[in-house]
Amino acid sequence: MLVLGTGGVSVFALQFAKAAGARVIVTSSSDEKLARLKELGADELINYRKTAQWGETVREMTDSAGADHVIEVGGAATLDQSMTAARVGGHIAVIGSLGNPTGLVTVTQLLRKHLRLTGLLVGSRRHQLDMVRALNATGIRPVIDRHFPLEAMADAFRYQASNRHVGKIALDI
Ligand SMILES: NC(=O)c1ccc[n+]([C@@H]2O[C@H](COP(=O)([O-])OP(=O)(O)OC[C@H]3O[C@@H](n4cnc5c(N)ncnc54)[C@H](OP(=O)(O)O)[C@@H]3O)[C@@H](O)[C@H]2O)c1
Secondary structure (H helix, E strand, O other), X not given: OEEEOOEHHHHHHHHHHHHOOOOXXXXXXXXXXXXXXXXXXXXXXXXXOOOOOHHHHHHHHOOOOOEEEXXXXXXXXXXXXXXXXXEEEEEEEEOOOOOOOOOOOXXXXXXXXXXXXXXXXXXXXXXXXXXXXXXXXXXXXXXXXXXXXXXXXXXXXXXXXXXXXXXXXXXXX
């Protein structure tokens, strides 16, 4: 599995993937954050600032096979590299659009590799219950970087925008 970045969605994806026995490759803009994800079980690390063609690097790390699943949070800014990183018949879960919302997508990659792209905007109640069951079964606990009192919600958003966090930012209610 390939996981993009070290935010709340991606770190949770890493935790679930490791609990399911997957080999997980993580990208980040920061070597320090990558070191933290190594501690959380990431198998391979790529700094996407230093390695612009990180899709090719994922292929090299997987003996040219590519990733079975990609957790895609970058959107159009990263989709082309994610498609390069995915294996033939691979799956890309399109969950976020953190980068530029428009960009070039090489449609021939999609065709040639028989890729499946699944858009998702908040799962169903069934998904939530299944996730809670998985949390209870595995003992996974969310990685909370910092928490703020509810009244300081604006500070929480400012902290998120500063991009210093790894994992989740929580509000105390
Ligand atoms: N579809 C849904 O149901 C759903 C649910 C929740 C969230 N989302 C969306 O999913 C995305 C991630 O949410 P989040 O809560 O995990 O955000 P977050 O905690 O703010 O994490 C964002 C992280 O993504 C990485 N990142 C930012 N720009 C990137 C880029 N161009 N390429 C690769 N990585 C990049 C950065 O990691 P590094 O600092 O390590 O580089 C950043 O820390 C957002 O777009 C959010 O709106 C969707």
